[in-house]
Amino acid sequence: MNKIVCLILCLTFCLAQEERGKNMKVMMKWKLIEYLDLDESQAEKFFPKMNTHEKELKSINKEIKELKDQLEEQISSNSSSKRENKRVIEQIQELEKNKIDKKFSYIRSLDGDLTPHQVSKLMVFDKKFKKTLKDQIKKDPKFKGKHRR
Numbered sequence: 001m002n003k004i005v006c007l008i009l010c011l012t013f014c015l016a017q018e019e020r021g022k023n024m025k026v027m028m029k030w031k032l033i034e035y036l037d038l039d040e041s042q043a044e045k046f047f048p049k050m051n052t053h054e055k056e057l058k059s060i061n062k063e064i065k066e067l068k069d070q071l072e073e074q075i076s077s078n079s080s081s082k083r084e085n086k087r088v089i090e091q092i093q094e095l096e097k098n099k100i101d102k103k104f105s106y107i108r109s110l111d112g113d114l115t116p117h118q119v120s121k122l123m124v125f126d127k128k129f130k131k132t133l134k135d136q137i138k139k140d141p142k143f144k145g146k147h148r149r
Helices: 002-036 040-076 082-109 116-139
Strands: none
Touching: 002 040, 002 116, 040 082
């Protein structure tokens, strides 16, 4: 009986986390439309490119994380060799370069869809959005302590 209750609680928590993530993404897109002052035709061109770019970066970041986990495992088990370490480090460096190249390509691909001013605003949006969220969490008493769990 206790296992069933635990399972239900875990599933509920996971669904709530997933829902929160979706809500955050919707809010971010809404704020992005507002901040960049996108018209409908710009939004139709911009968001598919943004989504593709985010998926590519997510995939690269996943690979980097897996390689770092591999390094960490080798270090903790004392089974790392100089040669293997160097190989994994070079793979990580290559992935980081690839990530930078993808970011440059993404910005260049927006050239006909957004104005230079909008592209500039896009480049600072992430930092500005995260700061706004952080400030909102600090101000809202409902969130006090919840974000630290």
